[in-house]
Amino acid sequence: MPEYKTADLETLRGHIAGTLLEVLFDHWSARCEELGRVPAQGEIDPAAMKPALQNLVIANFDEDRDDYHVRLAGSSVREMLKLELTGRYLKDIYDAGFAANLVQQYHEVRLTRRPHLMRLVAALDSRKPYCFHRLLLPLEGDAVIGCGYVQTHIDHLDTSLVEMARKRTSLSGYLVNLN
DSSP states (O other): OOOOEEEEHHHHHHHHTTSHHHHHHHHHHHHHHHHTSOOOGGGSOGGGGGGGGGGEEEEEEETTTTEEEEEEEOHHHHHHHTSOOTTOBHHHHSOHHHHHHHHHHHHHHHHHTOOEEEEEEEOOTTSOOEEEEEEEEEOSTTEEEEEEEEEOSSSSOOSOHHHHHHTEEEEEEEEEEOO
C-alpha cells in the first residue's frame, strides 16, 4: 500500500472544523466510542448527520472486481460529478490512474480502520483554483463511508470533479491516528 502522511486527531479537527466533514466524523467517532468498534452501515444514524447527507457516499468492497460498488451517493455528489454514482463501481467512473489511486485510498481506510483526509487543488484554465476536501471513514465489514465538499471562489461548480481530478495541481492525503 502507498505511504500516506499521518496526522493526529488534533490536526484532523483543525482541517475539518465547521465543515460537513466534522458532522460526519463526530457522529462516526461517537458511534465508535459507544460500540467499542467501528460501526456497521446500519448503525449509522442519518438523522444525526443530516447536514452532510447530500455529500455522503457509501461504498462496499467487491473482492471479485477489486473495486468499490457505490451503494449510496448523495445529491450533491451527483451534482459535483455531473453523473450518478449510485450502483456504479469506482473504476467505471474515473480514468485508470485516478481510479487506481482512489481505490487504494479506500483499501487503506478499510484495512487499517483509520480515517483518511484528502485535499485536492485543481486549477482550471486561468481561473482561481477549486479545492475539494474529502474524509473517508471505515465501516464494519467491507464498507467505507465518505463525505466531500468543494470550496470555490464562485457560487456554483461549472465543471465536474472528474475533470478537476484530471487537471489537479496538488493532492495531499493523511491517514489519521485516533490515539
